[in-house]
Amino acid sequence: EVQLVESGGGLVQPGGSLRLSCAASGFTFSNYAMIWVRHTPGKGLEWVSGINSGGGSTSYGDSVKGRFTISRDNAKNTLHLQMNSLKPEDTAVYYCAKCLDGRLYATPRDNKYDYWGQGTQVTVSS
Secondary structure (H helix, E strand, C coil), rough: CCEEEECCCCCEEEEEEEEEEEEEECCCCHHCCCEEEEEECCCCCEEEEEECCCCCEEEECCCCCCCCEEEEECCEEEEEEEEECHHHHHHHECCCCCEEECCCCCCCCCCEEEEEEECCCCCCCC
């Protein structure tokens, strides 16, 4: 059974940092690209970042580029999202998701996914 469990969310002041983690199990983690998406009631689902199976290729949404860093540890079956210089508009529920194959596609919507976790809330507020 595929399981993805996010952690690391919380309340942080603007300008602060958080590191999200996603623990994966039930599949061969190193064979699949992984992505982070976030959801807010106002904007809906937004693609945040993606990483290919080997970790050598990454991509970011325009709103987080230069502030967020995605990484993965295939030995520990874990995905991370380092979030720096957080803004109130980063407030959302963040989900990690397993892609259908190991490639990271240039167009975010082409990175189809089949499993996702329960999400972790990130709130950026003073």
